[in-house]
Amino acid sequence: MPEACTIQFGKNKAFFPRGWYAYVGSAMKGLEKRMARHARQEKKRRWHIDYFLEKAQVRGLIPMPSPRREECDKSRALEEIGGIVVAQKFGSTDCKCKTHLYHFARPPMMMEDFRTALGIPTAPTHTKSKGA
């Protein structure tokens, strides 16, 4: 998020400080399509994240294919590593999570904790090892 701003999403509204954010979503079918959609500028606004992305720039998309819905587990993992809740119930109106969008002071992709929490390989390229 290049500049702090207030965004209305659904019935809620929140102030988003400038900085880095990580959002967890799921698309049980059509993961690639959903990710391409998040990266695209032109679209009808449907989900909370669409409103957020009107103001923010997508810096990275991480596919995490899974046969089951894991977004809430991943979301909690992000809170545990220090993700800050700035918008209550953002993207989590259908579940018990406080939010599915977390604010970070530093670029989360550079944080070892972040990659570990999400179970993504430490090295962004080549190696497929799951790490410990």
Ligand SMILES: [Zn+2]
């Ligand atoms: Zn959730």
